[in-house]
Amino acid sequence: MTTPLALVARGLSRDFRGFRAVDAVDLEVAAGTVHALVGPNGAGKTTLFNLLTGFLAPTSGRIELAGRDVTGLPPEAVARLGVARSFQITSLFGQLTSGEHVELALQAAQGGGWRFWRSDKLLHRHRPRARELLAMVGLGELEQSKADSLSYGRKRALELALALALDPQVLLLDEPTAGMGMEDVERTIELIGRVREGRTVVMVEHNMSVVGALADRVTVLQAGRVLAEGSYEQVRADEAVITAYLGSGSHAAH
Amino acid sequence: MTESSALVAQEMAEAERPGPEPRGSALRRNARWLLLAAAVVFALWLPFGLYPAVAVEILCWALFAVAIDLLLGYVGLMSFGHAAFWGTSAYATGLVAIHWGLPFPLAVLCGALTATVLAVPIGYLAVKRTGIYFAMVTLAFAQMIYVVANKWSSLTGGENGLQSVPRAITDNFYFYYAALPIVFGGLFLAWRIVHSPFGRVLVAIRDNPSRARALGYAVHRYKLMAFMLSAFLAGLGGGLFAMGHRFVSLETLHWTTSGKAVIIVVLGGIGTLWGGPLGAAAIVRLEDWLSFSGFEQIGLVTGGIFVLTVLLFRRGVWGTLFKRR
Ligand SMILES: Nc1ncnc2c1ncn2[C@@H]1O[C@H](COP(=O)(O)OP(=O)(O)O)[C@@H](O)[C@H]1O
């Protein structure tokens, strides 16, 4: 028996003015697994994420979410179908506090954003859950801090809290540990390990120790194409992957 | 069912037991109440200090400016075509007053609702654009409406406008006080919108639309709703303007009318809500004074003020038009 597929890309391509950033990518992510997407800079990982979440329309190909065709749906519709993403380049609402960020995300998931005739104090009903989520990502003390004032690593943590607030079926994380110190990386590994229960996680990750610790399956992208796919050990031993990485010289697996 | 009733119970509990407030906020809130009280007293005094007709005019433009500010300050969209809503409401208000003999608050409400309906197709097309393109699309639609109103003279009176709109309260002094509750109602609505769950979403969209979409907020639809609410407020102002003058001219639909509303907000302060009434009082009073002293080139002065404000507070207008995708 095969496990059901949470997320599928078939022949997915995306051109930017003649340049093919994602080239006929086939991807099958089994429900409940952690699937890592690796590859050198410019391989098309973020573009693939943008395609999967509706931020970019594919030039060709299709996307399925739990068997349902979601090709061409706008990002908010994909989000409401249970796909949450974090952004590689931290993307927050500068003037809102951490707490307000998470309240807003919880409201997005539960509805109520249309109520222009009610007080914004209504958002405080999400406060207990928001505090839990902030504590979970290590921002328990920083509920009142504006996003702009947070350090880089903490902004990354808030990104994660926002994605988790949506209680998604599928969690897409674009380089969740980029720029983090050792300690924060450890905590993030532990956190992803915890929140993966009952979800499917797809993550772009350069840090091979993170991939090794979490990923059930790894897809290697290069120049928009799938170069290899398999378990972490299989991919590490793959001739083509070794050549590609040593050839490009930028990211040796460590 | 049970979930929603649980939510209601939770909301009620929250209402009784507000969360911890940051220090000093009690003081700030008291200051705010004082400011509000002062503004109300000022508004009640106004027709004693000015010609009542000018005071009425200030009320109308205050609503119009707040409508612009709702979009400009809280969604980051600069409409250059809001005369479409102000003017359409003015005509609709005048027409229902003339043909159906509706009392003025109802006539104004009809006008404002007409403007809101008109905002659906215009907003639907406009909110897909941002920055200068949004301004252009709104301007283009407003110009279309202007041309239609000019040509459709059997309904609008064309160049002659709508003459002798009936009004039961003929004295402008008393009309001012009859109009004041409607204006306060409109201003309260704007305040409520800005400080609502919806308003929070608008600010999030203004600051980072992609992130808001990734959370599941349908950004275009939120913008459209804000656009309609803004058109409603502009319509309230335009309807009162028609009743205030007992006359509707094509000028209510002219692009210079949209421009004047933007000038008022920019001068009064973008994204403050207070800026609208403040700027309206200043500009209307100034224009009245200029025309009273026989000065012909009023547009030159308000235009000059606009240019100066834009140059001095460049980021506001400039940032909105050119710094957003
Ligand atoms: N919006 C865009 N317009 C033009 N080219 C783009 C755009 N987004 C990405 N690219 C190009 O597509 C390629 C893949 O980029 P990206 O998906 O960000 O790679 P990765 O995330 O794997 O580092 C790069 O060469 C990049 O320059």
Ligand SMILES: [Mg+2]
């Ligand atoms: Mg990337």
